[in-house]
Amino acid sequence: MTLFRLEGRRALVTGASKGIGLAAAQQLIEQGAEVTVAARHEDTLRPAAEAIGARWVVADVSTLEGVQAAVAAAGDVDILVSNAGGPPPSLPSAVTEEAWAQGIQTTFMSTVRLASATLPGMRERGWGRIIAITSLAVGRPALNLPVSNALRAGVTNHLRTLALEVAADGVTCNTVAPGYTATERLQKLHSDPAEAQKLQVRIPARRFGEPGEVAAAITFLATNEAAYITGQEILVDGGWSI
Numbered sequence: 001m002t003l004f005r006l007e008g009r010r011a012l013v014t015g016a017s018k019g020i021g022l023a024a025a026q027q028l029i030e031q032g033a034e035v036t037v038a039a040r041h042e043d044t045l046r047p048a049a050e051a052i053g054a055r056w057v058v059a060d061v062s063t064l065e066g067v068q069a070a071v072a073a074a075g076d077v078d079i080l081v082s083n084a085g086g087p088p089p090s091l092p093s094a095v096t097e098e099a100w101a102q103g104i105q106t107t108f109m110s111t112v113r114l115a116s117a118t119l120p121g122m123r124e125r126g127w128g129r130i131i132a133i134t135s136l137a138v139g140r141p142a143l144n145l146p147v148s149n150a151l152r153a154g155v156t157n158h159l160r161t162l163a164l165e166v167a168a169d170g171v172t173c174n175t176v177a178p179g180y181t182a183t184e185r186l187q188k189l190h191s192d193p194a195e196a197q198k199l200q201v202r203i204p205a206r207r208f209g210e211p212g213e214v215a216a217a218i219t220f221l222a223t224n225e226a227a228y229i230t231g232q233e234i235l236v237d238g239g240w241s242i
C-alpha cells in the first residue's frame with residue numbers, strides 16, 4: 001500500500017507565488033493532487049505556477065471578492081491551504097487603526113472566508129482538509145509583530161472551533177505554525193546578516209528552516225493518513241518553542 005498519496009484530490013493554495021505557499025503547492029502536486037495557486041500579482045504567480053505544473057488565479061485574499069475568485073477558479077476544493085503575507089513589523093503601542101484593519105482582513109478574515117467558502121462542498125463529499133499557515137508567534141509572541149501575534153491566535157482558535165463542528169463529516173481543520181523559515185519575508189525582517197546569525201544561534205537546530213520543511217507538515221495533514229488529526233497546531237520551528 002502506498003501511503004501519503006493525493007491522487008484525485010483538488011487543492012487550493014493561496015499566497016503561493018513564493019515561499020512556504022509555493023513549496024506546499026509543489027509538494028501537493030508531487031503527491032498527486034491537482035493544485036490551483038493564488039496570489040495577487042500575475043507577473044510572479046504565473047511563472048511560479050507554470051514551473052510546478054499548477055493552475056493559477058490572480059486573487060487578493062484580503063477581500064471577499066478575492067476569496068470568491070480563488071475558490072471559483074479552483075473548483076471543488078478538497079484541500080485548502082490558507083496562506084498570505086504576514087503583517088508588517090511595529091511595536092505593539094504603535095499599531096495604527098489602519099494596520100489593525102488591514103491585518104484583520106489579510107491574516108484573519110482570509111482564512112475565515114476561505115474556510116466558509118470551501119467547507120460546504122467538503123462536507124457534502126465527506127472529505128476535506130482545511131490547513132492555515134500561522135506562526136510560532138501564536139505560542140510565543142514576538143515583540144515586533146503584534147498584529148501577527150494577535151490575529152494568528154484568532155485563526156488558530158477559529159479552526160479549532162470549526163474542527164469541533166465538522167470532525168464527524170470527514171473534514172479536518174489544523175494549523176501549521178512555521179518558525180524562522182528562509183523565505184523572502186524572513187530576509188526582509190532580518191536583513192542584517194550579523195543579526196540573522198545571532199538569531200540562528202538561539203534556535204536549537206542552529207539554522208533557519210527551509211520552506212519545504214514547513215510544506216512537508218502541510219502535505220502530511222492533507223493526506224488520508226492524517227484523517228484522525230484535527231484541531232491541532234503543528235509547529236515547524238527547529239525546537240524554538242521547547
Ligand code: NAD
Binds near residue numbers: 059085135
Ligand atoms: P512570503 O512573503 O515569502 O510569501 C507570501 C506569499 O503570499 C507571496 O506569494 C505573496 O505574494 C502572497 N500574498 C501576500 N498577501 C496576499 C494576499 N493578500 N492575497 C494573496 N496572496 C498574498 O512569506 P512566507 O515566508 O512564505 O510566509 C508565509 C506565511 O507564514 C506568512 O503569513 C508569514 O507571516 C508566515 N510566517 C513566516 C515565517 C518565516 O520565517 N518565513 C515565520 C512565521 C510565520
